[in-house]
Amino acid sequence: MHPPDTQAHCFAEDSPGFGNGSLIDENSGKGTVALETITLTINDKVINCPSGISILQAARREGIKIPTLCDHPALESVGACRLCLVEDKGGRLMASCVTPASEGQVLKTDSPRVLAHRKNIVRLLLAEHPESCLVCNKGNRCDLRAIAASLGIGETNLYPMPHARTMEQANPFLVRDLTKCVLCGKCIRADHELVVVGAIDYNRRGFLSRPETVHERPLEESTCAFCGTCVSICPTGALSVKNAHFVGTPEKEKSSVCGFCGVGCSLVLGSAAGRIVEVNPADEPSTVNGPTLCLRGHFAHDYLHSENRLTTPRVRKNGELEDISWNDAVSRVAERLLEIREKHGPQSIGFLGSSKCTNEENYLFQKMARAVFRTNNLDTSGMAPARAVLEEIKGLKRGRRSTAPLKDLEKTDLLFVMGVDPSHSSPVLAYHLKRASRKGIPLVVVDPREIELARFATCRLQVRPATDALLLNGIAALLREGVNGRRYGDGTTSLRGFAEHEKQLASLDLNEVCRLSGVGEEALERTAKLLRGKRPIFVVGRGVFHQKACRDTMKALSNLSLLTGDTGSGRSWLYAPTYENNEAGAWDMGVSPDTLPGGKPLGAKAFRSHWERAWDVMLSPDPGLNVIRMIREAEKGNLKALYVMGENPVRALPQPEYVTRALENLEFLVVQDILDNETSRVADVILPGAAFSEKMGSFTNMEGRIQRFEAAVPPPGQSKPDLEIINLLLKEMGQASLGGSVDKLRKEIAKLIPEYGDLPSSAGEAWVREAESEGTDPQEEPLFFPIPELKSPEHDDAFPFTVILRSFRAHLGSGTRTSRSERVEEKGWRGEVEMSARDCESLGIRDGDRIRVVSPHGAVEREVKIETGLSSGLVVVPRAFGDNDAMNLFPFKERKESNFTGWITCPARVERRAR
Amino acid sequence: MKAREVDRGRLNAIIQESRGEKWGLIPLLQKVQEEFGYVPPVAIEPIAEAFNLFPSQVQGVITFYAGFSLEPKGKYVVRVCRGTACHVRGSRSILRLMRKELGLEEGQTSEDYQFTLETVACLGACFLAPTMMVNQTYFGKLSPAKVTSVLDQYRKA
Numbered sequence A: 001m002h003p004p005d006t007q008a009h010c011f012a013e014d015s016p017g018f019g020n021g022s023l024i025d026e027n028s029g030k031g032t033v034a035l036e037t038i039t040l041t042i043n044d045k046v047i048n049c050p051s052g053i054s055i056l057q058a059a060r061r062e063g064i065k066i067p068t069l070c071d072h073p074a075l076e077s078v079g080a081c082r083l084c085l086v087e088d089k090g091g092r093l094m095a096s097c098v099t100p101a102s103e104g105q106v107l108k109t110d111s112p113r114v115l116a117h118r119k120n121i122v123r124l125l126l127a128e129h130p131e132s133c134l135v136c137n138k139g140n141r142c143d144l145r146a147i148a149a150s151l152g153i154g155e156t157n158l159y160p161m162p163h164a165r166t167m168e169q170a171n172p173f174l175v176r177d178l179t180k181c182v183l184c185g186k187c188i189r190a191d192h193e194l195v196v197v198g199a200i201d202y203n204r205r206g207f208l209s210r211p212e213t214v215h216e217r218p219l220e221e222s223t224c225a226f227c228g229t230c231v232s233i234c235p236t237g238a239l240s241v242k243n244a245h246f247v248g249t250p251e252k253e254k255s256s257v258c259g260f261c262g263v264g265c266s267l268v269l270g271s272a273a274g275r276i277v278e279v280n281p282a283d284e285p286s287t288v289n290g291p292t293l294c295l296r297g298h299f300a301h302d303y304l305h306s307e308n309r310l311t312t313p314r315v316r317k318n319g320e321l322e323d324i325s326w327n328d329a330v331s332r333v334a335e336r337l338l339e340i341r342e343k344h345g346p347q348s349i350g351f352l353g354s355s356k357c358t359n360e361e362n363y364l365f366q367k368m369a370r371a372v373f374r375t376n377n378l379d380t381s382g383m384a385p386a387r388a389v390l391e392e393i394k395g396l397k398r399g400r401r402s403t404a405p406l407k408d409l410e411k412t413d414l415l416f417v418m419g420v421d422p423s424h425s426s427p428v429l430a431y432h433l434k435r436a437s438r439k440g441i442p443l444v445v446v447d448p449r450e451i452e453l454a455r456f457a458t459c460r461l462q463v464r465p466a467t468d469a470l471l472l473n474g475i476a477a478l479l480r481e482g483v484n485g486r487r488y489g490d491g492t493t494s495l496r497g498f499a500e501h502e503k504q505l506a507s508l509d510l511n512e513v514c515r516l517s518g519v520g521e522e523a524l525e526r527t528a529k530l531l532r533g534k535r536p537i538f539v540v541g542r543g544v545f546h547q548k549a550c551r552d553t554m555k556a557l558s559n560l561s562l563l564t565g566d567t568g569s570g571r572s573w574l575y576a577p578t579y580e581n582n583e584a585g586a587w588d589m590g591v592s593p594d595t596l597p598g599g600k601p602l603g604a605k606a607f608r609s610h611w612e613r614a615w616d617v618m619l620s621p622d623p624g625l626n627v628i629r630m631i632r633e634a635e636k637g638n639l640k641a642l643y644v645m646g647e648n649p650v651r652a653l654p655q656p657e658y659v660t661r662a663l664e665n666l667e668f669l670v671v672q673d674i675l676d677n678e679t680s681r682v683a684d685v686i687l688p689g690a691a692f693s694e695k696m697g698s699f700t701n702m703e704g705r706i707q708r709f710e711a712a713v714p715p716p717g718q719s720k721p722d723l724e725i726i727n728l729l730l731k732e733m734g735q736a737s738l739g740g741s742v743d744k745l746r747k748e749i750a751k752l753i754p755e756y757g758d759l760p761s762s763a764g765e766a767w768v769r770e771a772e773s774e775g776t777d778p779q780e781e782p783l784f785f786p787i788p789e790l791k792s793p794e795h796d797d798a799f800p801f802t803v804i805l806r807s808f809r810a811h812l813g814s815g816t817r818t819s820r821s822e823r824v825e826e827k828g829w830r831g832e833v834e835m836s837a838r839d840c841e842s843l844g845i846r847d848g849d850r851i852r853v854v855s856p857h858g859a860v861e862r863e864v865k866i867e868t869g870l871s872s873g874l875v876v877v878p879r880a881f882g883d884n885d886a887m888n889l890f891p892f893k894e895r896k897e898s899n900f901t902g903w904i905t906c907p908a909r910v911e912r913r914a915r
Numbered sequence B: 001m002k003a004r005e006v007d008r009g010r011l012n013a014i015i016q017e018s019r020g021e022k023w024g025l026i027p028l029l030q031k032v033q034e035e036f037g038y039v040p041p042v043a044i045e046p047i048a049e050a051f052n053l054f055p056s057q058v059q060g061v062i063t064f065y066a067g068f069s070l071e072p073k074g075k076y077v078v079r080v081c082r083g084t085a086c087h088v089r090g091s092r093s094i095l096r097l098m099r100k101e102l103g104l105e106e107g108q109t110s111e112d113y114q115f116t117l118e119t120v121a122c123l124g125a126c127f128l129a130p131t132m133m134v135n136q137t138y139f140g141k142l143s144p145a146k147v148t149s150v151l152d153q154y155r156k157a
């Protein structure tokens, strides 16, 4: 049994968490409200603008340029650099970024006085600046240099007073050369207001003042998350990206979309000589990320030029992989697959599409599987199949899925976050949640670990693993008791199952709930009080979806949401982040054994006929094998061939040795991928595909935003965009008409999947549209689910600890790509296993010792790190490290099977290795 | 003698008294400095936590004000004025004498944590120039003899 020291923290209700809420307007970052239209004159031009905006904003609206160093539309204005001076009729000079535009002003932005002052300011800045422009990493992107040039300043004729400071570049991500800092404070505001980390702030005063970490330590010893947001926003060479090799300045820039997590940040890829040499946020207000990015997006894309890229088609001959021509590779694949289907039937071939490939590619991939091979053996193999998650959501009968921008999270009245550590898995989601908390939106965080987000929580509930559902029911019971006699609205009480649910709640033993969940009664009460009268949005991640008892937890969540009066269907109450860049899209495109494109059930005749007509084929109504069953059938010898596009099942799934054995047992394995990996090593044919930066396509992010992009560089060597490869295959099989160009497929998708109607239009934002027919079926009305009985979590004395998997910000998924990033590797994070001080003491384990974590299914060996906030009884194992060996701990099982442990926690024991 | 070990219990008690108080940061820092003679760096994180601030923000405030120090100081902090008025009246020799007497350079603290020597730009008592302060006490119209006698007074204390 776990010693009862699991804590529950709950701050006073009026404590908004970190920082005290500088208001950030969702669009501009400035806390302004348009009241009325005013008229003023700038440079003899009469202009109208809403009141409440600054002179600088008013000028920008009219295309009047004013130079700035410290202003950024997404940040609070502070008026630090004084470059944005303007002069009014009375000869007063003012900083336009912090002076409100007002009625009747007559202003000049370039009067002789303004210019003289502006020049002086720049001269003074330059006098303090080292003369190293020619070798500066910031190069042509330096604003200071550009402004000096535009003002015609060469020599300053001032006594130079450069700063004596050492350059910081021990970390592989960014270089801090604060001798070049102009104290604009943008990095600090970005760090505080946008990413809400607070690693740096002004330190000291006057000439000595600089942005610094606490205790003036190097960044890697601070709370810095290496998101690089400060680097992109810094107007000088004070902060720049570190490159291990000389890469040159970008010759070309192309907008794109991050290929890692489900946030889908908008990027600008800078390239030189066919290589991506720089990644920056697109920094447009309409994007999901604005001026921010995370460590992966900013720095880990160097994997694109890893020497492990697959660049030639290869075929296995006498056990060895050999290079072959595209023609031979394609005809070999077509021939073998058709042969196997002839001989063993359509059930003998499986297709793994990709949560990393584009919508167009996934669509054509599943179309090939269904229309040419007549099989529904289709799935992806990420550890977070959107399919499974959506199934759970569908079971709640509260709509299928709706779309909402992450920004909306900053507008709701309460956020309830459960089973997700977004600071690591999807950092930009974390930024939005932290900003919401700083705005004063109450935040409840439920997680067994002390995650970063918990520090911003109004209430944090450190729940024991596998007790989430009963904790939620406990909160519901307290909510039921009401505050000031307020009870539910009609919408709630008239729902199916309400009365029974009430009765069950009334008899719930709250002491037992507290004892089992490890959360104190007071914390429960405060949470219930906080919830009353609010319409929370529940942000729920794989900490819940990958639980064994996921279904109970989801039902409890839905019940709780109905009790708060949110009785609508549609997913507005629930936000389930996707973990990989195109997890949502792959599912929407039909890469799923039992749903058709658009998510329609394969079993329903009407939906099948829609596609049969469109593709002019007959579709099998029998659901295909999901990834787990495909592997198992391969091991048994029933599945003969598997075509894997852009997935690495050996590394991503539990029991890698078993998976490898199963794949080796296949008669024919095709792997189409960009990196040499655990799966491609056992392939019979390797088809080298292209990364997102090397092709055209679209991804669908966790918001339901469909993001199109084009190639920034050509694919390396002989590799080809994945769509082209599928087209080649189709042609080889005499089915060229099924495929076509990206544009042609976009039109086809838009026509056949109404939710994707926006896909082909070239302008503006595209969103997954809400399905039309939803909410009319009485079977789909929301209802209260019965509460399962209170049960102590299972316990096995031989395995007294509970392993929890966690994500780490440098890695995505199983780490196939991110572990090929030179920068990430150089940083040398070791992925230590975390344990509580108490457990370490009782096992005689010291910080840094090597330990073995053994589950009934396998083991991992790692160094241990003592984690102060961790409850005893828990052992936290990070994913993606050590070839993602954490998956050894889990059985190769799917939800329906007995002994399924879930994919997030499992029982284990801990052994100390010799020192 | 050594710099006093930071009494964590005392520190936490002081912080808890001010937890969440509006505009409480600077008064709290003053209390901490009064208690320990400086703001121990280990105080930064708990203070930040108590006020829902980032530790870097708290450090920023401490290092902004000359009145706060992150380094332990002597029991007696001697501040010799080097402002214009005092300079004209010979503060340079006063400082030189002080250095010799204490065996300290500006900014240094004696090994026994009895004395810290500092200079300031103006103590605002120019009519008494040359001036100095020892902790909160002003001394004006200094002469070498007066300096020695003042120091002796503190050395005995």
Ligand code: SF4
Pocket: A180, A181, A182, A183, A184, A185, A186, A187, A188, A211, A230, A233, A234, A235, A236, A238, A239
């Ligand atoms: S480091 Fe760059 S962004 Fe930060 S204050 Fe200095 S110049 Fe501005």
Ligand code: SF4
Pocket: A187, A190, A191, A195, A197, A198, A199, A200, A223, A224, A225, A226, A227, A228, A229, A230, A231
């Ligand atoms: S890299 Fe990100 S977390 Fe680190 S200081 Fe810059 S903005 Fe803050």
Ligand code: SF4
Pocket: A258, A259, A260, A261, A262, A263, A264, A265, A289, A293, A294, A295, A296, A297, A298, A426, A427, A428, A429
């Ligand atoms: S990994 Fe996710 S959060 Fe990070 S830059 Fe890419 S899309 Fe954005």
Ligand code: FES
Pocket: A067, A068, A069, A070, A071, A078, A079, A080, A081, A082, A083, A084, A085, A095, A096, A097, A098
């Ligand atoms: S841009 Fe206005 S003061 Fe810097």
Ligand code: FES
Pocket: B081, B082, B083, B084, B085, B086, B087, B121, B122, B123, B124, B125, B126, B129, B130, B131
């Ligand atoms: S100059 Fe010394 S007190 Fe003013």
